[in-house]
Structures are given as C-alpha cells and as structure tokens.
Amino acid sequence: MNRFADIRRRRPRLLLALVVLVMVLLVVVVAAFRAAQADDACDPAARAFDEGRYEDAVDEYRHALAESGYSAPRLFNLGNAYFRAGEVGRAISSYERARILDPRDPDIAENLAVVRHRAGLAAPGAPWWKRAAAWFSLDEWARIGAGALLLLALFLLYRGVFPALSRRMAALRDPSPRLFRSVTLTLAVVVVVSAVAIGLGVSDLDRAVVVDGAVVLRISPFEAAEATTSLPEGSLVEVERAFDDHVHVQAGDGRSGWAPAAQIEPILPVPGP
Amino acid sequence: MVMRNVRDDAVGRQRPYISPAAAVLLAVALLSLTPSVAHAADSGVVARLDPPQIALGETAELSVTIESTSDVRPGLRPVDGLRFGYVGQSSRMQSVNGEISLSQTFHYQVSAERVGSFSIPAIEVRIEGRLEKSEPLELEVVKASGVAQLQRGRLSPSAPALSTPATSNGRDASQGVPDDVAERLFLRVVVAEEMPYVGELVPIEIEAWFPDGQGVVLESLPRPEGNAFTLENAEEEAERTRQALGGRVYQVLTWRAALSAVKEGRFPLCFAMDARLRVRSARATPRRRTSRLRGLLGADPFADDFFGDDLFADFFAPVREQEVTLKSEVIDLEVRALPAEGRPEGFHGAVGNFEVNAEVSTRRVAVGDPLTLRSAVRGTGNFDRVTAPTLDAPEGWKSYAADGNFEAADGVGLVGEKIFEQVIVPIDDGVDAVPPVVFSFFDPDREEYVTLRTEAIGVVVGGTASRRAHAPGSDSISSVAEIDADDGLVPNHDASTGGASDLSPLPRRPVFLGLVALGALGLAAGVWLTLRRRALETDPARQRRRRADRAVGRALVGLDRAIEADDAPAFFEAARCALQERLGERWACPPEAITLREVETRRPDVPDVAVTVFEACDAVVYAGRATMPGDLPVWRESVCEALHALETDR
Numbered sequence: 002m003n004r005f006a007d008i009r010r011r012r013p014r015l016l017l018a019l020v021v022l023v024m025v026l027l028v029v030v031v032a033a034f035r036a037a038q039a040d041d042a043c044d045p046a047a048r049a050f051d052e053g054r055y056e057d058a059v060d061e062y063r064h065a066l067a068e069s070g071y072s073a074p075r076l077f078n079l080g081n082a083y084f085r086a087g088e089v090g091r092a093i094s095s096y097e098r099a100r101i102l103d104p105r106d107p108d109i110a111e112n113l114a115v116v117r118h119r120a121g122l123a124a125p126g127a128p129w130w131k132r133a134a135a136w137f138s139l140d141e142w143a144r145i146g147a148g149a150l151l152l153l154a155l156f157l158l159y160r161g162v163f164p165a166l167s168r169r170m171a172a173l174r175d176p177s178p179r180l181f182r183s184v185t186l187t188l189a190v191v192v193v194v195s196a197v198a199i200g201l202g203v204s205d206l207d208r209a210v211v212v213d214g215a216v217v218l219r220i221s222p223f224e225a226a227e228a229t230t231s232l233p234e235g236s237l238v239e240v241e242r243a244f245d246d247h248v249h250v251q252a253g254d255g256r257s258g259w260a261p262a263a264q265i266e267p268i269l270p271v272p273g274p
Numbered sequence: 275m276v277m278r279n280v281r282d283d284a285v286g287r288q289r290p291y292i293s294p295a296a297a298v299l300l301a302v303a304l305l306s307l308t309p310s311v312a313h314a315a316d317s318g319v320v321a322r323l324d325p326p327q328i329a330l331g332e333t334a335e336l337s338v339t340i341e342s343t344s345d346v347r348p349g350l351r352p353v354d355g356l357r358f359g360y361v362g363q364s365s366r367m368q369s370v371n372g373e374i375s376l377s378q379t380f381h382y383q384v385s386a387e388r389v390g391s392f393s394i395p396a397i398e399v400r401i402e403g404r405l406e407k408s409e410p411l412e413l414e415v416v417k418a419s420g421v422a423q424l425q426r427g428r429l430s431p432s433a434p435a436l437s438t439p440a441t442s443n444g445r446d447a448s449q450g451v452p453d454d455v456a457e458r459l460f461l462r463v464v465v466a467e468e469m470p471y472v473g474e475l476v477p478i479e480i481e482a483w484f485p486d487g488q489g490v491v492l493e494s495l496p497r498p499e500g501n502a503f504t505l506e507n508a509e510e511e512a513e514r515t516r517q518a519l520g521g522r523v524y525q526v527l528t529w530r531a532a533l534s535a536v537k538e539g540r541f542p543l544c545f546a547m548d549a550r551l552r553v554r555s556a557r558a559t560p561r562r563r564t565s566r567l568r569g570l571l572g573a574d575p576f577a578d579d580f581f582g583d584d585l586f587a588d589f590f591a592p593v594r595e596q597e598v599t600l601k602s603e604v605i606d607l608e609v610r611a612l613p614a615e616g617r618p619e620g621f622h623g624a625v626g627n628f629e630v631n632a633e634v635s636t637r638r639v640a641v642g643d644p645l646t647l648r649s650a651v652r653g654t655g656n657f658d659r660v661t662a663p664t665l666d667a668p669e670g671w672k673s674y675a676a677d678g679n680f681e682a683a684d685g686v687g688l689v690g691e692k693i694f695e696q697v698i699v700p701i702d703d704g705v706d707a708v709p710p711v712v713f714s715f716f717d718p719d720r721e722e723y724v725t726l727r728t729e730a731i732g733v734v735v736g737g738t739a740s741r742r743a744h745a746p747g748s749d750s751i752s753s754v755a756e757i758d759a760d761d762g763l764v765p766n767h768d769a770s771t772g773g774a775s776d777l778s779p780l781p782r783r784p785v786f787l788g789l790v791a792l793g794a795l796g797l798a799a800g801v802w803l804t805l806r807r808r809a810l811e812t813d814p815a816r817q818r819r820r821r822a823d824r825a826v827g828r829a830l831v832g833l834d835r836a837i838e839a840d841d842a843p844a845f846f847e848a849a850r851c852a853l854q855e856r857l858g859e860r861w862a863c864p865p866e867a868i869t870l871r872e873v874e875t876r877r878p879d880v881p882d883v884a885v886t887v888f889e890a891c892d893a894v895v896y897a898g899r900a901t902m903p904g905d906l907p908v909w910r911e912s913v914c915e916a917l918h919a920l921e922t923d924r
Contacts, residue, residue: 050766062769070773078766085763098777108764115762121635139779147780147790154796161803164810199781206779215635217644217697228674231646231697233635270777 046078055086073103080112089120089235090212090266097210097237097268104138120235125253134198142202146195153188156181209250209267211236216265218258222247229258240265319348319399321408323384330389330415335361336382338408342401343376350382351395356413359383386415458485458522461496461545461602465533469608471718474625475506475532475656475688480545482600486516486523489552493597496529502541502609506532506658507687532686534656538611545602550595612716618725620664624715626655626688630663632711632728639735644699649676649711649728652691657682662694663711666727670705673698700735707732815862822859826852826917833913837906842894845906849913850891853884856920884916 046061062079069075080095096113103109117124127135137145156176159166163175176184215233219226222244232238238250241257248265251257320339328334336358338348350358361381386392391414396407460483467476480496498505508531515526535541612625628651635646649663662676676696683689698708707730714725780786810816832848851865857873857880858865870892873880890909 047766047769065769066773070775071777072769072771072773074767074769074771075773078769081763081766101777101779102774108767112764119762139781143780143786147786147793150790150793150797154793154800157800157804158796159800161800161807164807202779203781206782214639214643215645217699228644228697230677230695231635231644233646 046082050078050082050085053085055082058082059086059088071098071102073099073106073109076102077106077109077112080109080116084112084116088212089116090210090214092116093122093235093237094210094212094266094268097208098270101206101268102138102140104135117235120233122233122235123253125237131201134201137198139199139202139206142195142198146192146199149188149191149195153185153192156184156188206269207240207267209238209240209248209265211238211260211264212266213264216260218250218256218260220258222249222259224261226259230256232256232260238265240267318401318406319397319408321348321394321397321411323394323411323413326412327414327416328386330386330417332385334384334413336384336394336411337379338382338397338399339377339379340399340401341375341377342399344402346378346399346401348380348397348399350397353392353394355387355390356392356394357385357387359385384413386413389415389417391415458488458524459483459549459551459598459600461547461600463543463545463602463605465543465605465607467718469610470533470535471610471612471625471716472535472538473612473623473656473659474718475534477686477688478505478531478533480529480531480602482512482527482547482549483517483519483524484527484549486525488525490525491550491552491595492527493548493550496545496547496602498533499544499546499601500541502535502537502539503543503607504534504536506534506656507685509685530686532656532688535607535609538609540606540608542604543607544604547600548597549600550597553596613721613723616723618714618723620712620725621714621716621723622661623659624655624661624713625659625718626653626715627717627719628653628655628660628713628715628726630711630713630726630728632663632708632731634708634731634733637731637733639700639733641700641703641735644697645708645733647673647676647696647698647708647711649694649696649713650691651694651713654689655715657687657690657692660692660715662696663713663726663728665698665708666710666712668698668709670700670702671698671709672701700733703735705733705735818859818862822855822865825855825865829855830914833910837910840906842906845909846891846894849887849909850895852913852917853888853891853920856917857884860920881916881919883912884920887912887916 046058046065049055049061050058059079059082062075062082066075066079076095076099080092080099083089083092083095093113093116096109096116099106099109100113114124134142160176160181163173167173167175211232211234213234215231216236217228217231219228232250232252236252238252238260241249241251243249243262244259246262247259248262249257250260250265318341322337322339324335324337326334340346340348352358359382361383363378363380366377366379367375384394391412394411394413396410398405398407400406462481462483464479464481465476466478467474470476482492482496484490495508495510496505509529512527512529515528517524517526533543630649630651632647632649634648639645647665651657651660651663657680660678660680662678665671665673674697676694678692678694680687680692681690683691710727710730712725712727714723716722717724776783810820829848829852832851833845836842836845836848854865854868857868861868861876870888873885873888877885887909
C-alpha cells in the first residue's frame with residue numbers, strides 16, 4: 002500500500018522525466034534525419050566533383066543549397082566547383098558568401114587568394130579595424146551585441162526596481178556601486194563595439210562580383226552607350242543604383258560606370274519574387 | 275683713405291693724376307695695409323671716404339667728423355655723376371683733464387652714375403664763427419666685374435661658372451636696394467642640352483642665389499622670358515642649400531624642371547624671377563670694415579655672419595621691402611626641328627627613349643565579350659605627348675578609346691611609365707590573337723624615328739558569347755581558370771551539416787531588429803529607473819514624502835479596519851498617526867514628536883480640520899472620551915479632508 006502511495010506521489014516526476022526523454026529523442030531523430038537528408042543532397046555533388054564533372058557538381062551543390070540551406074562548407078565546395086568549372090566570378094562570389102557565415106575559416110581565405118591570384122585579380126585591401134571587425138561574423142556580432150544589450154537592460158532594470166523588490170523579497174541583494182559601474186561599463190562597451198562592427202560589416206553586404214566574363218562599364222545604362230572601361234571577371238564592385246537591366250557600380254580603384262545587371266552578382270543573394 | 279682737414283686759408287694740394295688701373299692697384303694695396311682710422315686733427319672737420327675706389331653699382335661711405343660742442347651740420351656740394359644719400363649721424367663726448375670735447379660724425383652713402391674719377395670738393399662747416407673745411411676727396415669708379423673680383427680677393431673654384439650669370443640685374447626694379455646686396459643676387463641656369471629638338475623635354479636646373487641672412491620673399495617661380503620655350507613640370511618646392519662663393523655665404527634655392535622648345539630656330543634663353551628684399555635703410559654699407567679685415571686674414575665665408583655687421587646698428591635700423599627682378603644670363607640655344615623624313619604615321623610628337631609592352635586581361639573570350647588591353651610605355655621623354663599605342667592590323671577587333679595614366683619616377687616627369695587600358699572586343703570568331711600594338715617616337719640620341727611593335731598575344735575566341743558550353747573532355751579551354759587538379763585549392767569540406775535557409779545576416783532580419791528594439795526599450799526603462807532611484811537617494815524631501823505616503827497609506831488601511839471593527843480608539847490612533855506622518859514630512863521633523871500643542875502653536879500653518887481631528891484623537895486616545903461608533907465613517911471623511919488639505923497646502 003505504501004509502495005503504491007509512493008508511486009502515486011512520484012508519478013508527476015516520472016511523467017516529467019518521460020516527456021524530457023521523448024523530446025530529446027525527437028530532437029536527435031530530427032537532427033539525424035536532416036543530416037542524412039543533407040548528406041544525401043551533397044553526395045551526388047561530391048561524387049560529381051570527385052569525378053571531375055564540375056558543372057554537374059555546381060548544379061548539385063546549388064540544389065543542395067536550395068534543399069538544405071546555406072552553410073559555409075556547402076558554399077565553400079560550390080566555390081571550388083565553380084572555379085574548376087572556369088567560372089571565376091561565381092567562385093569568388095561563393096567564397097565570399099561562405100565567409101559571411103564563417104569568417105575565421107582559413108581555407109576559405111586561402112582559396113579566395115588562390116582564385117584571385119590565378120585570375121590576376123588584386124586582393125581587396127582593408128584597414129586594420131575592418132579586418133578586426135571581420136574576425137566575427139555578422140551573426141556572431143549580432144548575438145554578442147544583442148546579448149549584451151539585453152543583459153545591460155536587465156541589470157539596469159533590476160537596480161532601478163531593487164528598492165521595491167527588496168521590500169517583497171528580502172533575499173535580494175543590491176549590487177554595490179562599484180560592481181554596478183563595472184558591469185554597466187563593460188556591457189556598454191560590448192554593445193558599442195558590436196554596433197560598430199555590425200555597421201562596418203553591413204556596409205560590405207552591398208558588394209557584388211563581376212561574373213560571366215569581363216564587364217564593360219558604360220557612361221549610361223544602355224548597350225549602345227560609350228564604354229568607359231572594363232572590369233575583369235571576379236572583380237569586387239559596389240552597387241550604387243539600378244536602372245532597368247543595368248546597375249551603376251564602382252570598383253575598388255574608383256572606376257565606375259553602368260554594367261548589365263546580369264553580369265553583377267550580389268554577394269548577398271537577392272530574394273526571389 | 276683719410277683726408278686731413280685744413281683751415282680755410284690752407285690751399286688744397288694738387289693730386290697727381292693716376293690711371294684707373296693704377297688707382298685700383300693702389301687702392302687694394304692701401305685697403306690691405308692701411309687701417310681706416312682717421313687721424314684726428316687738432317679740431318675742425320675731417321672727411322673720409324671708404325673705400326676711395328668702387329665699382330659701378332657699389333656705394334662708398336662718406337663720413338664727416340666735426341669736433342664742436344655746438345650744433346652744426348656739414349654742407350655738401352653737388353657733384354656731377356655722384357649721388358649722396360644721408361644715412362645718419364653719431365656723437366662722441368670726451369673729457370680730458372676736465373676739458374670736454376664733442377665730436378659728431380655724419381654718414382653719407384655715395385654712389386656713382388658712371389665710370390670715372392670724381393672729385394668731392396672740400397666740405398665746409400661754420401664752427402663758432404669760423405669757416406672750416408675738409409680736404410677734397412677723390413673717388414674712383416670702375417666697371418663692375420673687375421672690381422668685384424678684386425674685392426672678393428679670391429673666388430671659389432666654381433667661380434668661372436658663376437661669374438657669367440648676370441648679377442643682381444633688374445637694376446631698374448631694385449632702386450634703393452643696397453648695391454652690395456643687389457650685386458650678390460643672381461640666377462644661374464644649367465641646361466643639359468644645347469641643341470634640343472622641338473617638343474623634346476630637356477632637364478634644367480635653375481638656382482637662385484641670395485646672400486645668407488638676407489631677408490627675401492619670393493614673388494614668383496623662375497620663368498623663361500620670350501615665347502620660344504616653356505618650363506614643364508617645375509618643382510614647386512625648391513631645394514634649399516647653403517653654399518660659399520667668393521668668400522661669401524649664399525642661400526641657394528634650386529628648382530629642377532624640364533625645358534621644352536616650342537619652335538625651331540636660335541633663341542636666347544633667359545630666366546627671370548620676382549622677389550622682395552627686406553632692406554635696412556639706415557646702414558647701407560655695413561661690411562666695409564670687415565671686408566678689409568678679410569682681405570688681410572683671408573676670406574672666411576662663415577665669419578661673414580658673425581663679424582660682418584654692426585649688429586645693433588642694423589637692429590635699430592628701419593626695414594623696408596624692395597621688389598627686385600632676378601635674371602639669369604642669356605644662353606643661346608639652337609632648337610632643331612623634328613625631321614620630316616622618315617616620320618611614321620603613328621607619330622604623335624613623343625620625343626625621348628621609350629619601350630613598350632602589352633598584355634590582356636584574359637586569353638579566353640567569346641565573340642562580343644570585351645577584354646582589356648593594357649599597354650605600358652616606359653622610359654624617358656615628353657610623356658605629355660605619349661599617346662596610346664595603336665593596334666596593328668585590328669581586323670576582327672573593335673576597339674574603344676584608351677585611358678592613360680602616367681606615373682612619374684622622378685620629380686619632373688621626365689622618367690616614368692604611362693599605362694593605357696583599352697577595351698577591345700573580338701567581332702570575328704576567326705581571330706586567334708590580339709594584334710601587336712605599335713608605338714612611334716623620335717629618339718634624339720639616335721636622331722631618328724623609332725617604331726616599336728609588340729608581339730601578338732594569342733587568345734582563344736569562342737564562337738558564342740557563352741563560355742559555359744564547356745563539355746567534359748572537350749579540348750577547348752573554358753577559361754584562364756581552368757587548370758589541373760593541382761591548382762592549389764584547399765579540398766572540399768564536409769558539407770553534410772544542415773544550413774540556414776537565409777543568408778541574410780541577423781542584423782537584417784526583422785525578428786532580430788524587434789529583439790534589439792525590445793532590448794533598447796528595456797535599456798531606456800532601466801536607465802530611467804536607475805536615474806530615478808539615484809534622485810530619490812539623494813533628495814531627503816522626496817525620501818520623507820515617500821516614507822510619509824507609505825505610512826499614511828498604512829494608517830488609512832488601519833482606519834478602515836477600525837471602522838469595520840467599530841474600534842474607536844484604534845481608529846483615532848490610526849488617524850493621529852496619519853496626521854503626524856504628514857505633518858512630520860511637512861515640517862521635516864520626527865512624526866512622533868508632533869503633539870497637539872505643537873499643532874496649535876503652528877495653527878496658521880495647519881488647516882482647521884486637521885486641528886479638529888487632532889484634538890479629537892487626543893481626546894479619545896489620551897482622555898478616553900467615548901465616541902459613537904456610527905460617527906467613525908464621518909470622522910474618516912474628516913481625516914481624509916485634513917490629509918488632503920495638508921497635501922494640497924504642501
């Protein structure tokens with residue numbers, strides 16, 4: 002009897018443990034399924050790449066991206082496939098995309114350098130603060146900054162309402178002025194640094210890459226307009242404005258002009274209609 | 275040379291005639307050996323001329339010393355061909371055995387208008403009724419160059435090269451400039467080529483020499499006179515050096531530039547430059563004395579600054595600015611025309627020595643695809659006339675205008691590299707190479723035209739604009755990037771992990787932005803609360819009020835409970851407590867210290883209803899006065915009215 006009474010008393014705890022176990026199992030199964038699905042999606046691409054069918058590999062990796070989403074390794078492999086298929090511009094575009102997700106991956110940086118070197122393109126220079134800001138990805142900076150912002154808000158709210166709370170909960174402790182200053186200053190610095198880094202990174206998102214061969218820049222957005230200069234495939238440009246099927250771009254060396262939009266691929270893909 | 279004065283009854287001595295050359299030699303010998311101390315006469319007037327021989331354009335200093343205690347002035351008679359300029363005067367007082375003597379010296383600057391011998395008549399002064407005279411003086415004026423050499427004593431080894439440049443020049447513009455200063459200003463020009471071709475850039479150096487320590491403000495850069503030459507790419511900043519020449523120290527400004535002749539023929543080349551000199555007018559010939567000292571001791575270029583000037587006399591002398599124009603010596607240049615014979619078609623005026631090369635941005639294009647042809651012309655010459663090399667036999671290609679960019683390797687743009695970028699488009703799939711580029715120029719060393727031609731650059735031109743039609747195993751090259759497997763790429767990564775559906779970073783996603791906005795709101799609220807807390811903590815009145823509000827709130831709750839329990843003593847105790855708290859806050863004193871007596875004492879400051887309630891409270895709590903239970907709600911109204919009155923009167 003007593004044993005049954007014990008079981009009745011423990012039932013809620015057992016039920017809770019069971020629910021947690023089921024949820025964990027569910028998560029594991031879903032993750033495994035997705036991994037298997039991704040593996041399946043990538044297998045044909047890897048196979049095509051290994052067999053030297055680089056254009057097929059490109060198609061397969063693009064299919065995998067559409068099916069399983071963007072990931073730095075997938076974009077990296079796509080860049081390799083593009084390069085082997087002779088599409089320098091799209092290879093650079095893929096590596097740049099991979100770098101958005103994983104800026105600290107040395108392989109991405111190395112392959113970017115190799116491709117640019119082979120194509121005779123100069124590596125775009127960046128001042129030290131931009132390089133430092135690029136140590137974390139934009140997502141990482143966003144998480145760091147948002148986390149610090151929320152913590153700072155909670156900390157200030159807690160300290161602001163502490164006198165009222167302390168009347169109800171005697172166990173609460175008021176942070177000392179020194180601790181308050183230190184924590185507030187640290188979190189504020191983190192928030193500001195993150196905001197600056199995000200600002201620097203976001204400005205780079207408007208860049209684009211010249212694809213499908215060298216592009217002729219013209220003085221106005223028409224095919225018949227006079228050419229001013231040309232940019233080799235793979236050049237990084239900044240898109241300033243668009244008109245019909247042309248975009249006005251500016252290269253790192255200051256050259257600018259109108260180029261066919263089809264030959265300018267934004268690093269951040271434009272969402273489809 | 276010192277002339278002893280004589281009495282008016284004395285007769286001036288006849289001076290024997292001497293030739294100018296002999297006078298020069300004699301003057302130099304005397305300058306070297308004779309100190310310029312005048313022998314003071316017994317009394318009267320002593321005149322002296324220093325030096326007695328000058329070059330045309332220089333000045334001598336005439337000093338007239340009068341020994342007299344009265345205020346007298348010498349009278350100078352005009353001399354044809356000489357100009358006298360009053361400089362100033364000095365006085366000296368002596369006391370010998372109680373006898374005081376005063377001498378005054380008047381200084382004049384003497385300059386000549388022509389070469390020759392001049393006689394300055396005796397200077398007459400009336401002293402204490404007596405007419406006293408100095409001896410007549412003789413001044414020899416010779417041509418400028420000879421005296422200059424004699425006075426410099428010795429010239430530096432480079433003197434022959436520098437003696438030819440015109441000296442101060444611009445004499446008309448430099449009226450009033452001390453002649454010794456003006457004589458030491460000059461331009462010197464060194465041209466590398468004596469027979470340039472039309473359009474050829476010839477390196478040139480222009481030096482402006484100024485006496486060290488002379489204040490000079492440059493008004494212009496050196497400019498060629500006439501219209502036969504132009505100065506190209508002159509450095510705006512001159513190189514500044516100090517150089518010694520002829521026993522003097524000079525500041526030398528050197529400009530490097532390129533000279534270009536615009537037409538053929540024989541033309542004089544002369545440079546001019548405007549400047550302003552800062553001249554101290556009170557002492558125009560400050561260096562005579564030490565010049566002779568240098569003549570004795572040898573020229574010391576660095577002694578000039580330290581011992582050459584009477585520092586204090588110059589310091590107090592007024593300064594004025596004088597415009598001068600410096601001119602160089604005239605150099606005759608023979609400008610040759612470019613030969614008409616053998617002139618190539620593509621020649622556009624480039625003269626010099628060049629080499630050219632070319633490269634293309636890619637060697638794999640489709641018909642209609644552009645590529646960039648990059649031609650570099652490097653060497654020495656007139657790059658302003660270097661035009662883009664042209665395509666030799668451009669059939670099958672369409673070319674656009676080229677952009678040129680020159681990068682100089684020297685300061686004046688004679689040496690460097692001019693890079694041209696030109697977009698060319700294959701319009702025929704039959705072409706297999708970018709044609710050679712051709713560049714023609716005239717080589718002045720070989721005195722002939724030279725045409726350079728690069729090698730053709732092999733390219734693969736596909737039949738269509740799509741380069742993506744590459745099939746595995748095809749023998750065509752898809753692009754420059756198609757390479758073997760050992761291309762240096764890092765191998766593929768394991769891509770089996772999942773991915774994000776959107777590449778847009780978090781800062782561009784609305785959910786994240788909403789979260790940040792929430793955080794910002796929380797932050798603003800936290801800041802407001804923190805500031806409010808700090809304000810409360812640092813304001814005693816607000817603290818008292820908050821405490822009183824809380825106590826009054828508790829008392830009102832007690833009132834209601836007492837009414838419910840029909841407990842009059844508890845009711846009035848709570849009412850009294852509430853009034854004490856409010857009055858304590860109002861008077862900034864402990865609430866428990868407030869009594870009915872205190873309230874009555876401050877009656878004008880306390881509303882009547884509050885006094886009435888307080889009296890009732892005291893009566894019930896302390897005097898035990900009975901109250902009808904039904905009255906309590908009425909009393910509650912009174913209590914609230916009293917509290918309200920105290921709050922509104924705050």
